[in-house]
Every structure is written in C-alpha cells, then in structure tokens.
Amino acid sequence: MRAQRVQAPTPAAARQAHCRPRPARARAQQVAGQGKVYIDPVEKEAAAFAPATVANLGPGFDWMGCAVEGDGDIVTARVLPDRPGEVVIEGIEGDGGRLSLEAPKNCVGIAAIETLKLLGAAPSCGVGLRLHKGLPLGSGMGSSAASAAAAAWAVNSLFGCPVGKDRLIYAGLASEAAVSGYHADNIAPALMGGFILIRSCDPLDLQRLPFAGDLWFVLVNPRFEAPTAEMRAVLPKEIPMKQVINNCAMGGSLVAGILTGDAALIGKSLDSDAIVEPVRGPLIPGFAAVKEAAHAAGAFGCTISGAGPTAVAIVSDPEVGERVKQAMVAAFRTAGQLEVNSAKVVRLDNEGAKRV
Amino acid sequence: MRAQRVQAPTPAAARQAHCRPRPARARAQQVAGQGKVYIDPVEKEAAAFAPATVANLGPGFDWMGCAVEGDGDIVTARVLPDRPGEVVIEGIEGDGGRLSLEAPKNCVGIAAIETLKLLGAAPSCGVGLRLHKGLPLGSGMGSSAASAAAAAWAVNSLFGCPVGKDRLIYAGLASEAAVSGYHADNIAPALMGGFILIRSCDPLDLQRLPFAGDLWFVLVNPRFEAPTAEMRAVLPKEIPMKQVINNCAMGGSLVAGILTGDAALIGKSLDSDAIVEPVRGPLIPGFAAVKEAAHAAGAFGCTISGAGPTAVAIVSDPEVGERVKQAMVAAFRTAGQLEVNSAKVVRLDNEGAKRV
Structure with missing residues (x-):
C-alpha cells in the first residue's frame, strides 16, 4: 500500500469552508509497516448548530429548499481517544425519548459515521455525540436534516474542517436516505444556508441562489x-x-x-x-x-x-x-x-x- | 353613449413603449350626435421589423422564449383614408406564395385587426399591409409570431403607439391562436425582445428576464x-x-x-x-x-x-x-x-x- 499524506486545512482554507479557524493541528500519521494513514483530531470537543429548513417550496417540490433562522438542533461531538473510528450517541434531549441511541439507526449517528469516512484518512479516535433537539419531529421543518447537518459539522470541526460543506452533504444525504428518502432539499440548505436549487441528486448537483436583502x-x-x-x-x-x-x-x-x-x-x-x-x-x-x-x-x-x-x-x-x-x-x-x-x-x- | 376622450401618447410615453417618438398628432374625434370616438393616424406609413424567436427552450417548453438578432419579418402599414377600420393585405413577398392574402386568415391581418381594437377608439382610417418574410415558414424560429409582431407594431406606430408592448401581445396572441395555438412564448419575445418567462397565458402573466452581457x-x-x-x-x-x-x-x-x-x-x-x-x-x-x-x-x-x-x-x-x-x-x-x-x-x- 502506498503511503498517503493528509494535510490539516490551513486557517484560510478553514475560513473558506465556513469553519471557525483553529490552530491547525490535525496531522497524518503513518503506522509503520502497514501503510495505513490516520488523521488526528484538533479539538477535544466541538458543538454545532443547524437551522430549520423549508423544502418542497410550492412548485419547488423535491428540488428547492431554504434555511430559516430561529430554532434548530445542536450536536456536541467529543473525542473518544481509545475507540478509533467508533461513533457513540451519548445522549439525546428534546425528542421525548423517541429517537434511537444506536448510531447506525439515528440521523446524527449516520451523519457522523459518514463524515468520518469523508475525512480523507482513518480517524485516530472515536466520537461521542450529544444531541439537543430544538426542532419538533415530523413537523415538515427539516428536523432530521438539522440533526444530521449539526452532527456532520460538529464531527468535521473536531478534525479542523478538512471536508467542505459541499462534500459534507453526502454525509447528510446518507442520513436522510435512511430516515426520509434520498433528497437533498433539506440537508443542503441545513448545511449551507440560503436557498439551494437541487439540479440533481444523483449525481449531486447543487446551485446556491443568493437572495439579496431580508426575507x-x-x-x-x-x-x-x-x-x-x-x-x-x-x-x-x-x-x-x-x-x-x-x-x-x-x-x-x-x-x-x-x-x-x-x-x-x-x-x-x-x-x-x-x-x-x-x-x-x-x-x-x-x-x-x-x-x-x-x-x-x-x-x-x-x-x-x-x-x-x-x-x-x-x-x-x-x-x-x-x-x-x-x-x-x-x-x-x-x-x-x-x-x-x-x-x-x-x-x-x-x-x-x-x-x- | 358617453363621450370618450382618447389622448395621443406623449413623446415620453412613446419612448417608454419603445416607439420612436413622433409628433403626437393622434387625436380623438367625436362624431356629433353619435358619441362614437375615433382615433386618427399620425403617420401615413410605418414599417416595423420583428426578429426570430426561440421558444420551447429545453425544459422551458411552452413557458420560455427569447428573441435573436439577425433575420426577421418586416411589415409596412399604410393608411387607407377612406376605408375606416378595414385591414387589407396588399402584398406578401418571400413566402413562395404560400400565405393567404385574406386578412382574417393571415397572421399579419389578424394581428392588425386586433391592434386596431386595442387602440382605445375606432380608427378613422383603414390599414393596408405589405409583408416581407425574412424567416422561413414552419422552421421553429417563430415565423408566424414575427409576422404578427411586426404587423402589430407597424399598425400601432401609424397611430403614435398608443398601445404598450405588454398589451399589444394580445393582438399577437390572437394571431398565434389562429395559426399555431394560444401560446405566448414566441409572440412575447418577438415583440418585447430578450428572454420572456410566460407565467400564465390565461390570464396573461409575463416576466421579462434580463440577461446581462452578450449571449x-x-x-x-x-x-x-x-x-x-x-x-x-x-x-x-x-x-x-x-x-x-x-x-x-x-x-x-x-x-x-x-x-x-x-x-x-x-x-x-x-x-x-x-x-x-x-x-x-x-x-x-x-x-x-x-x-x-x-x-x-x-x-x-x-x-x-x-x-x-x-x-x-x-x-x-x-x-x-x-x-x-x-x-x-x-x-x-x-x-x-x-x-x-x-x-x-x-x-x-x-x-x-x-x-x-
């Protein structure tokens, strides 16, 4: 296996990815003789918020969504040093006990697992997640997408945001596919904000539509x-x-x-x-x-x-x-x-x- | 019947209507005892050009069209002083003899008849039309719409352009309905230029979409x-x-x-x-x-x-x-x-x- 090198993002690249710049400490680490490459976290804990979204916007059914200020979900991700690659849901509040704590069956768990796959190298640690639900379930305001987007952004942040929001959508899409169907019209605006036109979901082809002014x-x-x-x-x-x-x-x-x-x-x-x-x-x-x-x-x-x-x-x-x-x-x-x-x-x- | 007053457009209004400003001589004339109101021509002859158009633009089927420079149709309208309200097609060239010379059966005739109805008062003269076809028939480049738009604009110009392009579309629509179906995606851009989004044809609801730059x-x-x-x-x-x-x-x-x-x-x-x-x-x-x-x-x-x-x-x-x-x-x-x-x-x- 050929050795690979994974670079932590520069502060400029991190800013570009809408990530609060942090000391870039993520580094690739090659295990001798194995050729496997790991990426280290740059923070012990990171919390992210993702907003409610409005999809199926009238004639925009299945191809247009937007994010709205106000309520949203918050996910806190923390490093589990001795459990590389593992994702554990440590707590959920605000869901009335309705959501599963098993990572592969929960939006935040799925989004976190998929985000770890997108990092560019195997994570040298595991991730523990806590979800605070600010959005009601099954309301039509993109509750599952907000959870997934917050989880993806929190986990990505732990590693210094090596994954851009445009690629992180794949992590959210995997989560959406599991809970509500392979649609990007909630997850794309939950991650990126504003109005997003979904030209195609497979292959993913998005277009941000800037709105000038207050809406x-x-x-x-x-x-x-x-x-x-x-x-x-x-x-x-x-x-x-x-x-x-x-x-x-x-x-x-x-x-x-x-x-x-x-x-x-x-x-x-x-x-x-x-x-x-x-x-x-x-x-x-x-x-x-x-x-x-x-x-x-x-x-x-x-x-x-x-x-x-x-x-x-x-x-x-x-x-x-x-x-x-x-x-x-x-x-x-x-x-x-x-x-x-x-x-x-x-x-x-x-x-x-x-x-x- | 109540007396009505028809005003000739001011030069500013005419400019706004994309009409070359002319001495505003059109005037309403009330026939004593009848209450009927007439509008006089302000020119003896007026020629207008209308461009080719591209409709059914990919996913824009039946709701999006645009005008393109280059070839188009030219209609010359002249005043027939003693035949008020009449429309006569006096000649057509470039059609290979395929088009009817009967006004109610020809795009330019229908558009002219409908334009006279839109003037706001009965015309005190008739109109003779000559059509020069620059566009091939049945080519998919909006040939009938170009004829109708040129006729409507030429006739409107004879009277000092009292009808705005947005209303003149009704004259073109009547013509299109007779020859190819009640669709505005050719006639609207043929008259107004640029890209026109047809929100609805009945009632007519158009939206001009400006394109900045060269296309x-x-x-x-x-x-x-x-x-x-x-x-x-x-x-x-x-x-x-x-x-x-x-x-x-x-x-x-x-x-x-x-x-x-x-x-x-x-x-x-x-x-x-x-x-x-x-x-x-x-x-x-x-x-x-x-x-x-x-x-x-x-x-x-x-x-x-x-x-x-x-x-x-x-x-x-x-x-x-x-x-x-x-x-x-x-x-x-x-x-x-x-x-x-x-x-x-x-x-x-x-x-x-x-x-x-």
Whole structure:
C-alpha cells in the first residue's frame, strides 16, 4: 500500500469552508509497516448548530429548499481517544425519548459515521455525540436534516474542517436516505444556508441562489401528526402536461423571485403549485383556511412546509408577519380544530450549520 | 353613449413603449350626435421589423422564449383614408406564395385587426399591409409570431403607439391562436425582445428576464418539413413525477442561468429536458448527431428550436459559434441526409419589434 499524506486545512482554507479557524493541528500519521494513514483530531470537543429548513417550496417540490433562522438542533461531538473510528450517541434531549441511541439507526449517528469516512484518512479516535433537539419531529421543518447537518459539522470541526460543506452533504444525504428518502432539499440548505436549487441528486448537483436583502417567513406548526405514508401515497405518479407546464413556469418564477430579491414574487410562486399542494393540503385539517387567512392578513403567499403539517407564509416584514401569524394560528384552531405547537416569524438563514 | 376622450401618447410615453417618438398628432374625434370616438393616424406609413424567436427552450417548453438578432419579418402599414377600420393585405413577398392574402386568415391581418381594437377608439382610417418574410415558414424560429409582431407594431406606430408592448401581445396572441395555438412564448419575445418567462397565458402573466452581457446562439435550419401533427402527437399527455421534478429543477436552473448571465448554465439547462426533446428529437433526421457534434465543437448546450426542425446551440462567442455551426451543418448532412437552408451565429435580441 502506498503511503498517503493528509494535510490539516490551513486557517484560510478553514475560513473558506465556513469553519471557525483553529490552530491547525490535525496531522497524518503513518503506522509503520502497514501503510495505513490516520488523521488526528484538533479539538477535544466541538458543538454545532443547524437551522430549520423549508423544502418542497410550492412548485419547488423535491428540488428547492431554504434555511430559516430561529430554532434548530445542536450536536456536541467529543473525542473518544481509545475507540478509533467508533461513533457513540451519548445522549439525546428534546425528542421525548423517541429517537434511537444506536448510531447506525439515528440521523446524527449516520451523519457522523459518514463524515468520518469523508475525512480523507482513518480517524485516530472515536466520537461521542450529544444531541439537543430544538426542532419538533415530523413537523415538515427539516428536523432530521438539522440533526444530521449539526452532527456532520460538529464531527468535521473536531478534525479542523478538512471536508467542505459541499462534500459534507453526502454525509447528510446518507442520513436522510435512511430516515426520509434520498433528497437533498433539506440537508443542503441545513448545511449551507440560503436557498439551494437541487439540479440533481444523483449525481449531486447543487446551485446556491443568493437572495439579496431580508426575507421573512411565518412558520406555524399545528399539533397534528401528518400521516407520512398517506402524504406520500397521494402524490400523483403521472401528471398531466398542463400542470407540468404550470409548475415548471412557476418554479422558474420562484427562482426569478429569489435572484431578483422579490419577496412578493416568491410568495406568488409558492401559491401556484398545481401538483403537490392540491393533494396534500386537504390532508392537513384547516390548511385551506390557514392559507386564506394568511393572504387576508397580508402574506405574499402560503404553502405547506416540507411534507407538512407546518404551514409557511412569506411576508414583507416582521410586523406584517405578526399579524399573519395570529391569523394562521386562529385559522388552525377554528377551521382545523388544532392547537398550535409553535408559531414564529423568522428570517432567511444564509449561513446554515455553524459552530456554537 | 358617453363621450370618450382618447389622448395621443406623449413623446415620453412613446419612448417608454419603445416607439420612436413622433409628433403626437393622434387625436380623438367625436362624431356629433353619435358619441362614437375615433382615433386618427399620425403617420401615413410605418414599417416595423420583428426578429426570430426561440421558444420551447429545453425544459422551458411552452413557458420560455427569447428573441435573436439577425433575420426577421418586416411589415409596412399604410393608411387607407377612406376605408375606416378595414385591414387589407396588399402584398406578401418571400413566402413562395404560400400565405393567404385574406386578412382574417393571415397572421399579419389578424394581428392588425386586433391592434386596431386595442387602440382605445375606432380608427378613422383603414390599414393596408405589405409583408416581407425574412424567416422561413414552419422552421421553429417563430415565423408566424414575427409576422404578427411586426404587423402589430407597424399598425400601432401609424397611430403614435398608443398601445404598450405588454398589451399589444394580445393582438399577437390572437394571431398565434389562429395559426399555431394560444401560446405566448414566441409572440412575447418577438415583440418585447430578450428572454420572456410566460407565467400564465390565461390570464396573461409575463416576466421579462434580463440577461446581462452578450449571449450567442447557433441556429441551423435543415431542409426538412417537420411533421407538425406528429410533433404534437408525440408529446406525452401525462408525465412521470421523476421527469416532472427534473424539468422543474432544470427550468429553475435555466432561469438562474439567464439572471446570473451564465451562458454555460443556460446551455447545460437546455440539454436537460427529459420530457419534450426525447420524443421530438428522433423525428428530426440526424438531430442526435447534430447535438453531439455541437457539443464536440464546444457548444454549452443544444436543443430543438420551437417545434423544430431548427436546432439551436448556445456558445460562448462568435468564434466558437462558427466552429459549432460547421459541425452542426455537417452532422445534418451526413447523419440526417439533409441539406441546410440556413445556418447562423446570432446574438440575443433585447429589443424585439422595432421601427425600420
């Protein structure tokens, strides 16, 4: 086996990778006679936060997602010196005891295992993980992606961030594939922030769409377990050409709204999905009334976040956002007979996963 | 009937409407006792040119088109003082005698009739039209739209351009509906220039997408009558979800390419249509080889222009364009056994219909 050399990233490269620069102490270490190359950690512990994400953005079903400020998940990774290559979940809080502590069956565990594979050399230590869930499970706000992104960034940080965010997405994708399907529209913005257009998932081909200025979202999460299987089952297998043309045009318009910084156009585009919302909306009690209430209160547009049940509206500013939020909450209560877990007015998050 | 007043456009308004400013002499004239309002012409004769257009741009099927410099159609409109409201086609050249001289059966006639309806008052004169066809019929380069756009702009100009280009599209749409279907993806760019995203045709909702910089196209028109009925018949009625997601994402990417001035991304997006090109391409002899040849010679992407048979490629500059052109022509000859009517390297046209 040929000897390999693994270099710790320079502080400049680390900055470029959105990683807080640290003394670059990671080094390759060749075990005599074996040719195997190891990479050492540069820190004993690293904590990372990843934000909520809104995917399936109206006509952007399965190809467009964005990150939003506010709540998110935090993962703390620590070095386990004597257990090279191992990933151990040491604790989870905020999940109501619903998540598995077995690494290969948990988003953070899978993302950590895959991140270790991406380091460029075998890790000379193991990793212990603690997850603090800030996002509700199954809400349509990218909870699993936030966990995976935070885990990947925390583990990567332990080793001085040798893996760029664009490649780290593969670790998150492996996790998403295990829990919700091989889709990048949550994990890509959870890691990278902003709006991400998924040109293709296989091979992975992403495009960041910068939004100039402030963009405000209202996210209202009702107390309702969206019937996941049914949410998938109602999706049509084949779609009439007229609706396809509509969604392609409106998807194009959504991209135009983002790139020209036109929040009203983004809202209008979100409203115009003729394929997914018409079949999924009716499965969320009161959704039609919530959408109507959001508009009446001044929202530019309103649709389902992810696979629901969270409803998302686009607004011009936080003041309008407050009014829209109240109207949406009231509509969920009266028309949908649903209590509300959380209702927030939040900004676009342009950073994604970050050290905390 | 209430008296109405029709104002001639101010020179500023005329400039805004991309109309060469003229002495504003158009005036409303109320016929005593009838209440009917007339509008007078401000010129005796006006000629307008409208460019070729490329519609069905890859994943932009039926919702995206653009105008290209170079060839186009010219319509000269002249006042017929004693025949108010009448439209007469006085001559057509360059069509090989294929087009009707009856106004209601001809693009220029229909567009002229509809333009007169849009003036805001009854015309006090009739209009005689002469059409010079610079574009080949049935080539996929928006020949009928160019005729209609030139006619609408020439007639509008006779009256001092009281109708803005955005409204004049209705005149062109009426013409397109009669000859090729109610689609705006040729007529909108033929009139307005640049890239136009058709959000909806009914109601009409257009979005101009500015492209910063130079964009070059190679257009190769083979001597082949595309089987129109078959070209329509092969379009699938229903499309599998996977292809829908692909085309929506690639359509979004096409918009991103345009708005960020990224010719390579535009080309890449044009190549990625999974719905229309795969079924229409095989109906054009040699098309697959033409596409391959375009790529091999350095094109960013290549697809069918309109409903074909013209093939369109995106290139970085005119030099590469010349090489790509030669390669495409050769491929049509060898693989498709087709001679070539015309092969040109042209720029994006940002102006659309204009006075000549």
